[in-house]
Amino acid sequence: MNRYTENITDEVKQALVAVVTEARFLDRPEETACYAYDAFLEEAMPQAVVFPRTTEEVSEILKIASAHRIPVTGRGAGTSVCGAPIPLCGGLVACFSRMDKILEVNTRDRYAIVQPGVVNADLQKALAPFDFFYPPDPGSIATSTIGGNIAQNAGGPRCLKYGVTMDYILGLEAVMADGRIVRFGSRNVKDVTGYKMASLFCGSEGTLGLITEAIVKVVPRPETTKTMMVTFSDLDDTARAVSDIIGSGILPAAMELMDKFTLNAIEESADLGLDREAEGTLLIEIDGVKEACEKEMARIVDQLRANNAVHIEEAATAEEQARLWTARRSAYGVFAKLAPDIFSEDVTVPVSRVPEMVRQIKAIAEKYGIVTGVLAHAGDGNMHPMIPADRSNKEEWERVEKAFDEIFAAAADLGGTLSGEHGIGLAKTKYLPLVMNQDSVDVMAAVKKAIDPLGILNPGKFV
Numbered sequence: 001m002n003r004y005t006e007n008i009t010d011e012v013k014q015a016l017v018a019v020v021t022e023a024r025f026l027d028r029p030e031e032t033a034c035y036a037y038d039a040f041l042e043e044a045m046p047q048a049v050v051f052p053r054t055t056e057e058v059s060e061i062l063k064i065a066s067a068h069r070i071p072v073t074g075r076g077a078g079t080s081v082c083g084a085p086i087p088l089c090g091g092l093v094a095c096f097s098r099m100d101k102i103l104e105v106n107t108r109d110r111y112a113i114v115q116p117g118v119v120n121a122d123l124q125k126a127l128a129p130f131d132f133f134y135p136p137d138p139g140s141i142a143t144s145t146i147g148g149n150i151a152q153n154a155g156g157p158r159c160l161k162y163g164v165t166m167d168y169i170l171g172l173e174a175v176m177a178d179g180r181i182v183r184f185g186s187r188n189v190k191d192v193t194g195y196k197m198a199s200l201f202c203g204s205e206g207t208l209g210l211i212t213e214a215i216v217k218v219v220p221r222p223e224t225t226k227t228m229m230v231t232f233s234d235l236d237d238t239a240r241a242v243s244d245i246i247g248s249g250i251l252p253a254a255m256e257l258m259d260k261f262t263l264n265a266i267e268e269s270a271d272l273g274l275d276r277e278a279e280g281t282l283l284i285e286i287d288g289v290k291e292a293c294e295k296e297m298a299r300i301v302d303q304l305r306a307n308n309a310v311h312i313e314e315a316a317t318a319e320e321q322a323r324l325w326t327a328r329r330s331a332y333g334v335f336a337k338l339a340p341d342i343f344s345e346d347v348t349v350p351v352s353r354v355p356e357m358v359r360q361i362k363a364i365a366e367k368y369g370i371v372t373g374v375l376a377h378a379g380d381g382n383m384h385p386m387i388p389a390d391r392s393n394k395e396e397w398e399r400v401e402k403a404f405d406e407i408f409a410a411a412a413d414l415g416g417t418l419s420g421e422h423g424i425g426l427a428k429t430k431y432l433p434l435v436m437n438q439d440s441v442d443v444m445a446a447v448k449k450a451i452d453p454l455g456i457l458n459p460g461k462f463v
């Protein structure tokens, strides 16, 4: 795999240490080992890890790397679930955890300027006193960074109503492979000045440049938030309720679906008083002006009843809202306890096809004799089939892989796609032909080649 001619020699090491100092340079395997992983199941050791503090340092690092053709993989918190920050070709990892400052909050002009290593939840905390928030809310909100969120174009429950990371990136500063420092976009909510280059970085997985600063759009916090948990005795009814609510013209802030297996796994672990008999559960949140929320809530309840909802529980207090969200947010961690490995996937289908996709996921899992929980940001058709399994059991793992091959094919057949938010990384490159023709892949490769001709930025990934 490694097609690079030079490694990190003593000379290169000295040059890098001169930029970042000894304290922010690691090359002993016992120190670099944890940068060989993310939350996915592959591994590849970097030769060294650097922790830049400034854009100028990033620029110097990339000048050295391109002079010596050393691969460079950016890294935020390493929470990717598709292998995106795994340094497949070795080389250097540039970890942004020391570039974690919020540089400006300007609610009058509706933006914040942040360094890439700012943790999403820390930005939310900084905005709260102004009654503003930053809508993208991945399940990893407490740990993942804005740089990683941009590079993965992360989503989350709230993205149903508010949109994904790309919709909130007004501008960014990045360092190109040869060390040039570029700035795209501006502080303006409206800006039509040439190609929307900042958007191109969204979902680029660190293959185009290293992001060193971002101007993100922030929005006022809604006056009222209402949250409800709804149970069904039939999973098909649950999925159909989702598409009926959206089809009736209501856009909740979030609409999360959990199947019986997922709900029981959560309850087993967290004892939150959830209904263990329910075949399907929806967590629905609406927000806005109080009177509008009440009207929307009544319309949603009509749709839920029409789809045979068994129990509708509205959270009466902020604590109850938090309890319902704790249930949803703990799902990933709970699955991780069920088996040595967890395969968390991320297919998306048009919302009207959610019921069919849920049926197909269940049927495919049954065909291969594997356990699957279904967890979904269902309102935008984004589904996470979760398979706890043991990768060291070769026979079981082959069945898991076959099941995923069929799940992706089914999603593509339903007009869906390979990822709604987790990205492609190492996990899904092989499935690209299901949703893209070769000419389209070639055009992406041409963009990459024009920007990073030596191919040193996160090589071996989807492009």
Ligand SMILES: Cc1cc2nc3c(=O)[nH]c(=O)nc-3n(C[C@H](O)[C@H](O)[C@H](O)COP(=O)(O)OP(=O)(O)OC[C@H]3O[C@@H](n4cnc5c(N)ncnc54)[C@H](O)[C@@H]3O)c2cc1C
Pocket: 038, 039, 073, 074, 075, 076, 077, 078, 079, 080, 081, 084, 085, 096, 116, 137, 138, 139, 140, 143, 144, 145, 146, 147, 148, 149, 150, 151, 152, 153, 154, 155, 156, 157, 204, 205, 206, 207, 209, 210, 211, 212, 332, 333, 421, 422, 458
């Ligand atoms: C429990 C759990 C729940 C999750 N829930 C969600 C969810 O709801 N929605 C969602 O979208 N994802 C979710 N994820 C996946 C993951 O958290 C996101 O992809 C997140 O955006 C990754 O951010 P990070 O800081 O950890 O980046 P990393 O994992 O470190 O890196 C991700 C990618 O970004 C690149 N990168 C990082 N920093 C930079 C930079 N400064 N410049 C250029 N490239 C850079 C890396 O090279 C890599 O390709 C979840 C993961 C976990 C473990």
